[in-house]
Amino acid sequence: MTFEDIFTSLSQKFPQGILGKEETKPDASIKVDPSAIHDVLKFLRDELHFETLHMVSGVDYPALPALCVVYHPGSYTHKMIVPLKVYLPRTDEAKVASVTDLYKAANWHERETYDMFGIRFLNHPDHRRILCPEDWVGFPLRKDYVTPDYYNGMPVPLFFEDGAPTEGGAH
Amino acid sequence: MQNELNNTGTAELKETLRTDELLLNMGPQHPSTHGVLRVVVTTDGEIVKEAKPEIGYLHRCFEKHAEASDYIAVSPYVDRLDYLASMNNSMGYAIAVESMLGIEVPRRAEYIRVIISELQRIASHLMSYGTYGLDMGAFTAFMYGFRDREMILDIFEKISGARLLYNYMWIGGTYRDITPDVVQQIKDFLVYFKPKVEEYNNLVTYNKIFVERTRDIGVIDLKTCHTYGLTGVMLRGAGLKWDLRKEHPYSIYKEVEFDIPVGTGQMGTLGDCWDRHIVRMKEMIQSIRIIEQLIDGIPEGPHRAKVGKVIKPPAGEAYSRTECPRGELGFYIISDGTGKPFRVRCKSPCFMNISTLNELSQGVMVADLIATIGSLDIVLGEVDR
Numbered sequence A: 001m002t003f004e005d006i007f008t009s010l011s012q013k014f015p016q017g018i019l020g021k022e023e024t025k026p027d028a029s030i031k032v033d034p035s036a037i038h039d040v041l042k043f044l045r046d047e048l049h050f051e052t053l054h055m056v057s058g059v060d061y062p063a064l065p066a067l068c069v070v071y072h073p074g075s076y077t078h079k080m081i082v083p084l085k086v087y088l089p090r091t092d093e094a095k096v097a098s099v100t101d102l103y104k105a106a107n108w109h110e111r112e113t114y115d116m117f118g119i120r121f122l123n124h125p126d127h128r129r130i131l132c133p134e135d136w137v138g139f140p141l142r143k144d145y146v147t148p149d150y151y152n153g154m155p156v157p158l159f160f161e162d163g164a165p166t167e168g169g170a171h
Numbered sequence B: 001m002q003n004e005l006n007n008t009g010t011a012e013l014k015e016t017l018r019t020d021e022l023l024l025n026m027g028p029q030h031p032s033t034h035g036v037l038r039v040v041v042t043t044d045g046e047i048v049k050e051a052k053p054e055i056g057y058l059h060r061c062f063e064k065h066a067e068a069s070d071y072i073a074v075s076p077y078v079d080r081l082d083y084l085a086s087m088n089n090s091m092g093y094a095i096a097v098e099s100m101l102g103i104e105v106p107r108r109a110e111y112i113r114v115i116i117s118e119l120q121r122i123a124s125h126l127m128s129y130g131t132y133g134l135d136m137g138a139f140t141a142f143m144y145g146f147r148d149r150e151m152i153l154d155i156f157e158k159i160s161g162a163r164l165l166y167n168y169m170w171i172g173g174t175y176r177d178i179t180p181d182v183v184q185q186i187k188d189f190l191v192y193f194k195p196k197v198e199e200y201n202n203l204v205t206y207n208k209i210f211v212e213r214t215r216d217i218g219v220i221d222l223k224t225c226h227t228y229g230l231t232g233v234m235l236r237g238a239g240l241k242w243d244l245r246k247e248h249p250y251s252i253y254k255e256v257e258f259d260i261p262v263g264t265g266q267m268g269t270l271g272d273c274w275d276r277h278i279v280r281m282k283e284m285i286q287s288i289r290i291i292e293q294l295i296d297g298i299p300e301g302p303h304r305a306k307v308g309k310v311i312k313p314p315a316g317e318a319y320s321r322t323e324c325p326r327g328e329l330g331f332y333i334i335s336d337g338t339g340k341p342f343r344v345r346c347k348s349p350c351f352m353n354i355s356t357l358n359e360l361s362q363g364v365m366v367a368d369l370i371a372t373i374g375s376l377d378i379v380l381g382e383v384d385r
Helices: A003-013 A034-046 A105-117 B002-007 B010-016 B062-068 B071-079 B086-101 B107-135 B139-160 B180-205 B208-214 B222-228 B233-237 B273-295 B349-355 B366-376 B380-384
Strands: A018-022 A029-032 A052-061 A066-075 A084-088 A095-097 A120-122 B022-026 B038-044 B047-054 B316-324 B327-335 B343-347
Touching: A003 A018, A003 A029, A003 A034, A029 A034, A034 A066, A034 A084, A034 A095, A052 A105, A052 B222, A052 B327, A052 B343, A066 B327, A084 A095, A105 A120, A105 B349, B038 B366, B047 B366, B062 B071, B062 B343, B071 B086, B086 B107, B086 B316, B086 B327, B107 B139, B107 B180, B107 B273, B107 B366, B139 B180, B180 B208, B180 B273, B208 B273, B208 B366, B222 B233, B233 B273, B233 B327, B273 B366, B327 B349, B349 B366, B349 B380
Parallel strands: A029 A084, A095 A120
Antiparallel strands: A018 A029, A052 A066, A066 A084, B022 B038, B038 B047, B316 B327, B327 B343
């Protein structure tokens, strides 16, 4: 099976859910509607032998503007990975269905995507930050994120020029 | 006494025998956690009810740093992810960027890369062998493992100038060429090291105490591997013959012959801690085989392709993965055509490995939890990034 075959069978099965291809080089990806991603991944897992999910990650596109969740389901049968991209509105309310019930690998990856981008995953069993401290404010991998000068009253970084805080906000 | 208790009724009996659950914090500073990992363990006596890994103590914002640096400057950060297998890490990143640039790496560089990354694999597995032995109470294994790893570090020091974080695999090739005396040193090391694997197996792997400690615990079957996205040694320990060097050959791996060792359940259940250990030991032998095939035939030529001082891949996306000692390391890179990557995402194999810990440790003894964590062979630098 090739990427084209997967795309054809997916668009036949989900005429509404599959929004098209992104012909990026060297690896192309499939655009999926946010409401359909759970069903698409379930179909991929159960019918098309995509046994594993390698990665869930986020991307921030301030120019579009959009937040994007990228899924990399992998197949040992077809020896391939098909990236799926879900575009969400670029707000703090961006949310998409969790796929932790399909692939347990999604659990921590979705937590990390929430931690870094503030994308919420509905029905996630353990929706917490994972890498940053739990009381961290803001989502560091957003492009407009400003590195804070203080964390819980402690100056970060510890060496300011002329002892004055640099640019950025205080927590 | 027995009758008396029975007469009091079951509910009361349970009440009198009730034991308190104990919340135990293992780590973040604990020798058996192999780094700053904190595991919140709920125990009932000696039995583990729940073991929740808490990570993030070593988070260094790799992905944020990468967005602020140019492509070449990301490379040293990549070394610091899995600091026990820096060469494999930076080779993975270099391959990802090269696939975006569409450049071909010179043959000599490919040979050097594969030889060096296989040496690094041996060094990493030696570390795993040593620390796992230490976890299981075999201090000798630790000393032996470090003694031999030291020889590999000496070779790396000669070629790159550093002993742990090399910044050697550059985009387009390698940082420096290797010299004939380094080639000779690698050959000498192979002659010295080849019989050692057998010795270590006799000393530790087939040792009765070690076998009893590691068999039938931490069993990961293939289904668990798939749903948790486990790769590398975990997958092969569970019996699946899958190695990216064979299935998606990158660099010059399709020109060399080697086997993929898999777990067979020889000492107990398929996919237990012992199976993963023996896969690592056998992989060292295969790495020796690969180096032996290449070391005499390194072609002449440049060791680095001509890439500019500023690297600007065309706008696009790439997901490239390589087989590292701990599993498949993936780099998802998005370029917007400028000199800095728009997004770099590192898919770390250890991150997935440690996420299984809670499932693996339901109802095991505390001592077996240590054995299970050891067999996952995690490096916290890569888990937290």
